[in-house]
Amino acid sequence: MSLLVIILIQASFYALLGMGYVLIYRATRVLNLAHGDLMVFGAFIFYQALVTSNGSLIIAILAAFVGAMLLGAIVYTGIMRRLAGYPVAVGILATIALGILLRTIATLLWSGQTRYPAEYLGQIGRPIQLYEGVAISGIDAAIVIVAVVALLGIPMLVQRAAVGVEMRGVAENALLAAQRGINIHTINSLSWAAATVMATIAGVFFSLKVRLGTDIWFVGLAGFAPALIGGMDSLRGVAIGAIIVAAAEVLAARFIAPQIALAAPFLVLLIALWIRPWGIWGSHEELERI
Amino acid sequence: MLRKVTIAAVPLAALCLSALIAGNVSAQTAYKVGISGAATGPVSPSYLPHIEGIRLYLNQLNDGGGINGAKVEAIFLDDKAAPSEAASNAKRLMDDEQVLTVGLMSLSSTYAPMFQAASRTKTPILLLGQAVCPGDAAGPQMNPYVFCVGSTSDPNTAGAWQVPLVKALAEKHHDPLKLALVAADIPISRQGIDNMEKIAKQLGIEVVDKQALPLRAADVGGAASRIIASGATYVTSWAPVTTAVQMLGALRRQGWEGWYIHNHSAEAEDTLRQLKDPKLVMSPEYAFAADKLPVFSKIEAAAKKYNVNVSVDQLSLGWASGMILEAALKKCGSTCTREKLVEALNGLSEKTDGIYPDAVAWTKSDHRRPASFTAYAWDPKTQSVKRITEWSRVKDGELAKVTVLE
Numbered sequence: 001m002s003l004l005v006i007i008l009i010q011a012s013f014y015a016l017l018g019m020g021y022v023l024i025y026r027a028t029r030v031l032n033l034a035h036g037d038l039m040v041f042g043a044f045i046f047y048q049a050l051v052t053s054n055g056s057l058i059i060a061i062l063a064a065f066v067g068a069m070l071l072g073a074i075v076y077t078g079i080m081r082r083l084a085g086y087p088v089a090v091g092i093l094a095t096i097a098l099g100i101l102l103r104t105i106a107t108l109l110w111s112g113q114t115r116y117p118a119e120y121l122g123q124i125g126r127p128i129q130l131y132e133g134v135a136i137s138g139i140d141a142a143i144v145i146v147a148v149v150a151l152l153g154i155p156m157l158v159q160r161a162a163v164g165v166e167m168r169g170v171a172e173n174a175l176l177a178a179q180r181g182i183n184i185h186t187i188n189s190l191s192w193a194a195a196t197v198m199a200t201i202a203g204v205f206f207s208l209k210v211r212l213g214t215d216i217w218f219v220g221l222a223g224f225a226p227a228l229i230g231g232m233d234s235l236r237g238v239a240i241g242a243i244i245v246a247a248a249e250v251l252a253a254r255f256i257a258p259q260i261a262l263a264a265p266f267l268v269l270l271i272a273l274w275i276r277p278w279g280i281w282g283s284h285e286e287l288e289r290i
Numbered sequence: 291m292l293r294k295v296t297i298a299a300v301p302l303a304a305l306c307l308s309a310l311i312a313g314n315v316s317a318q319t320a321y322k323v324g325i326s327g328a329a330t331g332p333v334s335p336s337y338l339p340h341i342e343g344i345r346l347y348l349n350q351l352n353d354g355g356g357i358n359g360a361k362v363e364a365i366f367l368d369d370k371a372a373p374s375e376a377a378s379n380a381k382r383l384m385d386d387e388q389v390l391t392v393g394l395m396s397l398s399s400t401y402a403p404m405f406q407a408a409s410r411t412k413t414p415i416l417l418l419g420q421a422v423c424p425g426d427a428a429g430p431q432m433n434p435y436v437f438c439v440g441s442t443s444d445p446n447t448a449g450a451w452q453v454p455l456v457k458a459l460a461e462k463h464h465d466p467l468k469l470a471l472v473a474a475d476i477p478i479s480r481q482g483i484d485n486m487e488k489i490a491k492q493l494g495i496e497v498v499d500k501q502a503l504p505l506r507a508a509d510v511g512g513a514a515s516r517i518i519a520s521g522a523t524y525v526t527s528w529a530p531v532t533t534a535v536q537m538l539g540a541l542r543r544q545g546w547e548g549w550y551i552h553n554h555s556a557e558a559e560d561t562l563r564q565l566k567d568p569k570l571v572m573s574p575e576y577a578f579a580a581d582k583l584p585v586f587s588k589i590e591a592a593a594k595k596y597n598v599n600v601s602v603d604q605l606s607l608g609w610a611s612g613m614i615l616e617a618a619l620k621k622c623g624s625t626c627t628r629e630k631l632v633e634a635l636n637g638l639s640e641k642t643d644g645i646y647p648d649a650v651a652w653t654k655s656d657h658r659r660p661a662s663f664t665a666y667a668w669d670p671k672t673q674s675v676k677r678i679t680e681w682s683r684v685k686d687g688e689l690a691k692v693t694v695l696e
Binding site (some may be wrong): 249 | 292504531536542
């Protein structure tokens with residue numbers, strides 16, 4: 001039973017990361033390899049606000065949210081917008097360069113020193129006994145709750161809200177959407193902003209749970225496999241992808257060896273791509289684009 | 291006649307002047323040294339603070355007049371912990387800049403290109419900060435140009451301290467002892483826990499789990515659950531501090547309440563202070579700032595003066611490295627060359643105001659620093675980091691004698 005809880009926690013974290021990849025891919029067809037660095041940057045904004053406000057969680061969350069929205073919008077407006085119309089590979093390469101740039105700026109601003117933001121928030125890592133042998137910490141419970149809210153809320157927003165409908169329109173046919181009067185650049189900016197918020201949420205959780213440093217960008221890459229397994233253009237698919245990846249990782253670590261825990265999701269990914277290359281819930285027509 | 295005298299005097303004066311200039315040149319105008327280290331890259335948190343520490347020491351040394359009236363001109367280069375960068379730094383420092391010595395503060399994977407260049411150019415290499423001392427710093431295959439100031443905590447020596455420490459703590463707290471060993475999934479770290487497993491068996495300790503964690507794991511919950519399922523009451527690791535912190539966090543979140551004993555790193559004291567876990571133990575080879583030695587006040591004052599925003603405990607090893615470098619150059623004299631410096635280093639014995647418990651002393655046949663260890667943990671009563679054992683010297687092939695403090 002405790003293994004199921006561990007898988008659920010890990011899947012929730014991966015789902016938060018994976019949704020960021022999907023949001024950007026749906027809107028701009030770009031596989032954002034700077035997702036991990038956006039995650040680090042957002043987490044540092046949270047940390048800085050937490051320190052400056054003497055540990056006020058509300059101020060830190062607000063600052064991280066606003067900072068992430070701005071960062072995402074600036075990245076799209078300043079870099080990605082100019083690459084519209086170029087081959088997809090150009091966009092992907094641009095995100096690699098963006099990642100290195102963000103990492104350098106973060107190192108200059110906050111140095112390479114490791115931080116533990118959880119020290120400002122007390123005992124959030126203390127386990128809460130659910131019943132005998134099964135415990136979950138406050139921070140893990142928060143990860144699960146936020147992931148569930150995001151997994152239910154974001155697809156609903158995309159389906160029903162006006163801006164969500166416009167997002168879908170731009171994702172399906174940008175030219176047609178523009179001809180219908182939708183400002184595609186505003187919509188794409190919003191998608192980048194929303195994805196950066198998702199990356200920041202994941203970064204904040206990781207920094208509260210483990211640590212914060214400029215070297216944790218690699219954690220962001222962990223969201224790539226769930227997104228690909230679930231379908232790069234499917235928000236629902238991320239949930240299934242995240243559960244598969246988390247289960248593969250946790251079970252491999254527990255019953256085989258922790259060394260292969262990192263490789264296990266990618267083995268699953270290879271099998272999944274072989275059987276269903278467009279992902280579990282991905283659109284068939286996305287195959288060539290990927 | 292007067293004209294003849296004048297004509298003769300001009301070349302004579304020129305000769306005297308050139309002799310005077312030549313005399314001045316032969317004396318040291320500046321001691322040119324190189325520092326190559328991992329200032330950026332994934333492992334930089336373990337090395338950058340030490341680089342800042344030696345920079346700080348040399349700044350205050352130069353401002354105070356330098357050594358033998360000459361300043362120390364230090365060229366700092368970043369190797370990103372990459373062998374290719376280290377090779378290019380070695381060439382630049384030893385061939386182009388003609389430095390007297392190179393201080394190396396980086397991963398052991400950068401050693402080979404540096405050592406090759408050092409042998410070719412006969413340049414002494416000082417392994418500083420937390421650079422691990424290689425096996426050929428003493429013994430029949432000894433490299434005459436490699437001198438260890440940094441970590442003597444090779445995989446074997448560390449085990450000879452850490453496993454007896456686990457046993458002593460378990461005895462002190464009357465805990466049943468079931469040990470789990472954790473490494474990072476890198477060769478030297480795995481070698482460390484393999485050696486610990488042997489020592490544990492030698493001491494009659496039951497090893498219930500042994501695992502190596504990927505350095506880039508996003509979550510180690512599964513690995514932690516394996517340790518809990520094994521019934522481990524103590525966990526010990528010889529790995530980067532990030533591995534230890536990630537594993538400890540995962541264990542604690544699942545309700546594990548045992549002791550976690552880790553080796554050390556630049557961030558060890560800071561980690562204890564931030565995590566505030568009374569059952570997390572760090573076992574360094576140098577004094578933490580918690581010991582409140584007078585030298586830490588000196589470092590603090592210098593950091594304030596030169597606006598260095600790094601905590602004292604992270605600057606101290608770099609500071610001690612600076613002290614050793616100063617002593618070596620002083621001993622080398624005002625006409626220091628690489629050959630003379632090697633000679634000076636071979637007979638050097640220098641105390642570091644207690645940062646290292648023993649004097650750093652080298653002979654022609656042994657370039658290692660004596661290995662002594664202690665242990666620190668968070669004390670919830672005083673809300674501070676506290677030393678929990680006496681210092682213990684670890685000699686070749688012997689296990690440490692651990693005395694746990696009250």
